Amino acid sequence: MPPLLQIHALKTWFPITRGIFSRTVGHVRAVDGVSLDIAPGETVGLVGESGCGKTTLGRTVLGLEPRKSGEILLGGIPLWPTRHHETLPLRRRVQMIFQDPYSSLNPRMTIQEIVTEGLLEQRLIRPRERADAAARLLREVGMEPSVLHRYPHEFSGGQRQRISIARAIAVRPELVICDEAVSALDVSVRAQVLNLLIDLRASHNLAYLFISHDLGVIRHIADRVVVMYLGVVVETGPASEVLDSPAHPYSRALISAVPVPFGESRKRTILKGDVPSSSHPPPGCRFHTRCPLALPECAVRVPVLEPITPGSARHVACIRKNEISDKSHDAKALLQGVFQ
Amino acid sequence: MSTLLDIRNLGVTFDTDEGPLKAVDNVSFSIQQGEVVGLVGESGCGKSVTALGLLRLIPMPPGRFTSGEVFFEGRDLLRLPTDELRTIRGRRISVIFQEPMSALSPLHRVGAQLMETLQLHLPLDKRTAWNTSVDWLNRVGLPDPEAQMRAYPYQLSGGMLQRVMIAMALMLEPALIIADEPTTALDVTIQAQILDLLRTLKSQDASLLLITHDLGVVWELCDRIVVMYASRMVEEGPRRELFENPAHPYTRALLDSVLSLTGRADRLSTIEGQVPSPLAYPAGCRFAPRCPHAFARCHQEQPPLYSIADKRHSACFLSAPKKPDLLNPCPSEPLNP
Numbered sequence: 001m002p003p004l005l006q007i008h009a010l011k012t013w014f015p016i017t018r019g020i021f022s023r024t025v026g027h028v029r030a031v032d033g034v035s036l037d038i039a040p041g042e043t044v045g046l047v048g049e050s051g052c053g054k055t056t057l058g059r060t061v062l063g064l065e066p067r068k069s070g071e072i073l074l075g076g077i078p079l080w081p082t083r084h085h086e087t088l089p090l091r092r093r094v095q096m097i098f099q100d101p102y103s104s105l106n107p108r109m110t111i112q113e114i115v116t117e118g119l120l121e122q123r124l125i126r127p128r129e130r131a132d133a134a135a136r137l138l139r140e141v142g143m144e145p146s147v148l149h150r151y152p153h154e155f156s157g158g159q160r161q162r163i164s165i166a167r168a169i170a171v172r173p174e175l176v177i178c179d180e181a182v183s184a185l186d187v188s189v190r191a192q193v194l195n196l197l198i199d200l201r202a203s204h205n206l207a208y209l210f211i212s213h214d215l216g217v218i219r220h221i222a223d224r225v226v227v228m229y230l231g232v233v234v235e236t237g238p239a240s241e242v243l244d245s246p247a248h249p250y251s252r253a254l255i256s257a258v259p260v261p262f263g264e265s266r267k268r269t270i271l272k273g274d275v276p277s278s279s280h281p282p283p284g285c286r287f288h289t290r291c292p293l294a295l296p297e298c299a300v301r302v303p304v305l306e307p308i309t310p311g312s313a314r315h316v317a318c319i320r321k322n323e324i325s326d327k328s329h330d331a332k333a334l335l336q337g338v339f340q
Numbered sequence: 341m342s343t344l345l346d347i348r349n350l351g352v353t354f355d356t357d358e359g360p361l362k363a364v365d366n367v368s369f370s371i372q373q374g375e376v377v378g379l380v381g382e383s384g385c386g387k388s389v390t391a392l393g394l395l396r397l398i399p400m401p402p403g404r405f406t407s408g409e410v411f412f413e414g415r416d417l418l419r420l421p422t423d424e425l426r427t428i429r430g431r432r433i434s435v436i437f438q439e440p441m442s443a444l445s446p447l448h449r450v451g452a453q454l455m456e457t458l459q460l461h462l463p464l465d466k467r468t469a470w471n472t473s474v475d476w477l478n479r480v481g482l483p484d485p486e487a488q489m490r491a492y493p494y495q496l497s498g499g500m501l502q503r504v505m506i507a508m509a510l511m512l513e514p515a516l517i518i519a520d521e522p523t524t525a526l527d528v529t530i531q532a533q534i535l536d537l538l539r540t541l542k543s544q545d546a547s548l549l550l551i552t553h554d555l556g557v558v559w560e561l562c563d564r565i566v567v568m569y570a571s572r573m574v575e576e577g578p579r580r581e582l583f584e585n586p587a588h589p590y591t592r593a594l595l596d597s598v599l600s601l602t603g604r605a606d607r608l609s610t611i612e613g614q615v616p617s618p619l620a621y622p623a624g625c626r627f628a629p630r631c632p633h634a635f636a637r638c639h640q641e642q643p644p645l646y647s648i649a650d651k652r653h654s655a656c657f658l659s660a661p662k663k664p665d666l667l668n669p670c671p672s673e674p675l676n677p
Contacts, residue, residue: 188615213528220599259535260598261559
């Protein structure tokens with residue numbers, strides 16, 4: 001199956017300006033050369049810590065941030081051409097669900113206006129069909145159509161997120177970008193919304209780019225996982241494989257750091273220090289300043305994202321990936337001292 | 341082990357335009373010396389108000405205490421004169437807040453804020469206060485502490501600021517530290533560093549009241565757990581027993597909603613419905629409208645906190661002792677006789 005979304009060598013840089021003439025003195029390299037495919041109906045989980053560029057990547061795909069270079073293709077068509085009228089049909093195909101259910105709904109619009117605005121804009125319905133369309137959408141997300149004429153402030157966080165989902169699926173998109181869509185919700189409500197997203201994925205054949213820092217959520221919803229660090233992808237592969245046996249030293253540290261109830265304490269790598277600034281990323285491998293396995297060479301050579309073994313679906317950007325993935329005694333000894 | 345803090349029937353109400361809002365309703369639990377207690381619940385359940393209330397850090401009005409006593413080292417904090425309370429705050433009980441960025445003054449250097457805390461409570465000269473502060477920044481693992489002392493909070497990252505907050509909280513070697521979501525604003529790799537640091541507290545014989553909604557964090561750090569729902573306590577018990585054999589249906593549901601990193605269920609178990617508004621709590625058990633086991637009585641009366649085992653309590657009629665006294669079938673034994 002040809003990919004639905006193709007991202008190739010994408011860069012999104014933000015200028016840092018100084019002085020009264022707003023002279024550009026540098027760039028925040030939020031996304032710095034990311035390539036990624038999403039198949040129709042596939043869910044790709046994008047994980048990483050704050051500042052790694054995962055939100056910027058999602059927003060760039062949606063055309064909310066200008067890209068510096070690289071390509072984004074949707075079904076082979078370049079996304080976000082310069083002429084404005086060409087963007088309308090593309091907007092129908094990609095939608096977004098934002099993190100904060102409080103600021104992402106216009107407080108002055110009724111629920112009916114919110115969920116049908118896209119349909120009217122795309123001329124998919126006539127104005128008089130609004131109420132019917134809105135009622136149908138609300139039922140799809142598990143809400144009563146009687147709330148159509150209410151305003152967002154009357155709803156709880158979980159209900160608002162259902163409204164956001166109804167708005168996103170209204171125009172029958174093929175790809176929905178979920179940026180921390182359940183992170184602001186309490187655990188009891190989070191499960192309800194995740195189940196809804198899983199149901200809608202099946203009934204609408206949706207592909208999700210699911211951005212989250214919560215690895216438990218990613219494990220539950222994603223088919224494939226992409227781990228980002230400082231604007232670049234360090235590891236990708238099937239969700240179960242990456243989360244159960246991460247290969248890149250950063251993925252390992254990230255996954256081992258998640259506190260999980262039940263069971264005994266696991267082996268844990270505690271990374272030293274903070275994530276470096278993305279305006280001056282370290283040379284060579286960006287993780288080498290914090291990496292417990294770094295060699296002198298890591299500070300010089302930029303690792304390439306390559307299959308861990310030829311033909312494998314797992315890709316890792318680390319020059320020591322062969323040593324790490326090797327099951328032999330030497331590899332174990334190498335990791336022993338580091339992962340306590 | 342002796343009891344350090346004893347909260348009895350604490351009640352806090354806020355007077356709002358829409359009427360009185362019961363934020364904390366009849367909460368009772370105690371903390372032993374050297375013990376780490378986790379106060380767990382979803383947002384709005386009253387866990388932060390409980391913790392801030394016992395230090396009288398709630399603006400009054402609109403807040404007011406409706407009931408209760410908080411005994412700390414033999415004195416009732418709720419009735420202590422303010423100047424005496426000030427000698428306890430910071431010195432004997434310190435707080436680590438969720439947002440280190442807003443808890444520190446943006447206008448003063450980190451060092452000045454650390455030294456002020458020291459000099460306020462101890463008769464130290466500037467030189468000694470400086471050295472002690474540097475020493476503590478070193479102990480919490482902040483790189484280059486001398487330079488951080490001269491920095492302003494905005495120059496430090498969230499993880500570094502939280503270390504400063506922790507150093508500030510530990511510096512005076514208090515008997516009790518209240519940590520209100522100390523790692524919620526941080527990334528997981530930084531959270532792991534901070535949890536590692538908080539774990540070292542255990543060896544220093546300080547008690548910790550950890551407020552969090554993250555059950556993974558609770559599992560890693562706490563000895564005992566208090567679960568709150570809709571302003572009330574629903575369950576209390578030692579960590580392992582409570583996690584492995586939860587008594588209250590809410591605790592069970594909360595534990596079921598934890599997402600595993602290693603396996604994947606087809607459907608997540610959910611708690612139907614939503615938390616009731618604190619302005620309109622149901623008359624009976626507050627969890628009854630969402631509870632799969634609710635029966636008629638649950639909707640009419642509030643269940644008391646039954647003692648179900650050694651150090652374990654559950655506020656559910658299903659946890660009531662098996663042989664009820666026919667004359668007085670419900671309240672078995674009050675929590676604090």
